[in-house]
Amino acid sequence: MTMEKITPDHSQAQSANLIAENIETLKSLFPELITEGPEGLSVNVDVLKALVGDQTVTDCDEKYGLNWFGKRRARQLALTPSTGTLRPAPEESENWDTTQNLFIEGDNLEVLKLLQKSYAGKVKLIYIDPPYNTGKDFVYKDDFRDNIKNYKKLTGQVDEAGSPLTTNTEASGRFHTDWLNMMYPRLKLARNLLREDGLIFISIDDAEVSNLKSILNEIYGEENFEGHIHWRRRHNQPNDKNKMLALVAEHILCYAKNKEAYKAAGVGKVEVTGNFSNPDNDPRGEWASKPWKVGSGQSGSRYKITTPTGKVYDEEWMGDEGTFQKLLKDNRIIFPNGGNGAPRKKYFRMEREAEGQCATNWWPHDRFGHNQAATSLVETLFGEKKVFEAVN
The missing domain is CATH 3.40.50 (Rossmann fold)
Known part of the structure; x- marks a missing residue:
């Protein structure tokens, strides 16, 4: 059995940071309690006092952040119990016995x-x-x-x-x-x-x-x-001479x-968009493509690529030459315009659906x-x- 060498700064050589753990616990329950300063995270004691009903905190005790007159009272207002009661009104309602809306x-x-x-x-x-x-x-x-x-x-x-x-x-x-x-x-x-x-x-x-x-x-x-x-x-299109x-x-x-x-x-996620088709009957299903050449303002790897028709492109590409060769062997690179166009990389509908498309x-x-x-x-x-x- 081999033993890992533990240095003084190794995590296992140090006890748990209980203060940091307590702060993280408080942060998960009451994010407004935690402030960040040069020494790291700390608890705003004045906010804590306000949350437990301590009336000794005044408006002048507010710390750095978005402050305004009345903020302390606004925080206390959320903690003040309600004296009201919800009263059902079936006579003013539609489908009182069957609706699932409130x-x-x-x-x-x-x-x-x-x-x-x-x-x-x-x-x-x-x-x-x-x-x-x-x-x-x-x-x-x-x-x-x-x-x-x-x-x-x-x-x-x-x-x-x-x-x-x-x-x-x-x-x-x-x-x-x-x-x-x-x-x-x-x-x-x-x-x-x-x-x-x-x-x-x-x-x-x-x-x-x-x-x-x-x-x-x-x-x-x-x-x-x-x-x-x-x-x-x-x-x-609005028209306003004053704006x-x-x-x-x-x-x-x-x-x-x-x-x-x-x-x-x-x-x-939202429904996947794109012009997917499968003109080469790829067994992985419908696909779309995007340029292998890097976009404007991007950096990549520069090398020469020769198309099936013999045309040579000397550009900066999205991946290194080894990656390109693997994609080419996997039938993920196409050359449009009858094999004369710049290379494009396939991406499959099933892959996009598995990833999910963001709104x-x-x-x-x-x-x-x-x-x-x-x-x-x-x-x-x-x-x-x-x-x-x-x-x-």
């Missing part, structure tokens, strides 16, 4: 709290389209006394005086603060509902996309960022609760729809225009 009417923060007991850790996918911060009419205070009436009043649907509510003007110091205080506890509670392999998608516009990404990095962990999708929501850039796209940010668990469960972060309107088509569809379904805007 529609809940109420202030979303209150509802998120009420769902924690039954649905914590059970939700595979959450999609939210929160109010956008226009900078002029964003009013959203959390007050759950008579919450439906309060909700409609505070979102501008109704007003005690019958006039619009406008407190967040462009000159207001709370231009972003009110919006952040609204979003933070909702995103925190939404994370609690997700399964370990769950995902959350959030739509947002230009005004708050950077702030939204910052608080998502804090709550979900920057390592769980899956992607930033750009959806073209308008299919037409240099017309807004035709919206942002959708995607985060996993636990990226490793999500990968282990099977990352979602892209650009969602064009012709494939993913646009606002005008959605409005028309809603009008068709309900038989009237602006059916949701008419609610009061």
Whole structure:
């Protein structure tokens, strides 16, 4: 039996780093607790105190990161128990006894709290389209006394005086603060509902996309960022003499609760695309091809390749000459144009399907729809225009 030589810096010569393990455990449960500095990862004690209800932490104790007035209260708000109750309404429902869908009417923060007991850790996918911060009419205070009436009043649907509510003007110091205080506890509670392999998608516009990404990095962990999708929501060409850039796209940010668990469960893929055929009856099935020559700005191995017709190409190629010869012997190299063209490498449909094709972060309107088509569809379904805007 041979023994491996263990040096002083070998992992087996050192005891387990219990502090690092504890920090990683805390990070998996509460990503917002962990900060990164010159000495590595550490626990933000003030955040920990806030999470366990310690009222001695003040706003001035906030550490480096995206901070704003009211952040401490927003964090505590997510921890405050709900005093509401979900009341069934079969008389207002369709197919009460058979439907498998659940529609809940109420202030979303209150509802998120009420769902924690039954649905914590059970939700595979959450999609939210929160109010956008226009900078002029964003009013959203959390007050759950008579919450439906309060909700409609505070979102501008109704007003005690019958006039619009406008407190967040462009000159207001709370231009972003009110919006952040609204979003933070909702995103925190939404994370609690997700399964370990769950995902959350959030739509947002230009005004708050950077702030939204910052608080998502804090709550979900920057390592769980899956992607930033750009959806073209308008299919037409806008004309506006007051703008240099017309807004035709919206942002959708995607985060996993636990990226490793999500990968282990099977990352979602889209249907394989490509012009596959099998003109040479290859027993491996349909295939497509791509140039063996490197693309612009890429580097490769340079050597000469002679085609079946005798034409010589002296270029930089995707792989070295030994790799090329193996591919050629395996019938994975073709020469188009009657054997006179530059070499191309085959790739088979079955291989692409086994790998899975990734979605892209650009969602064009012709494939993913646009606002005008959605409005028309809603009008068709309900038989009237602006059916949701008419609610009061």
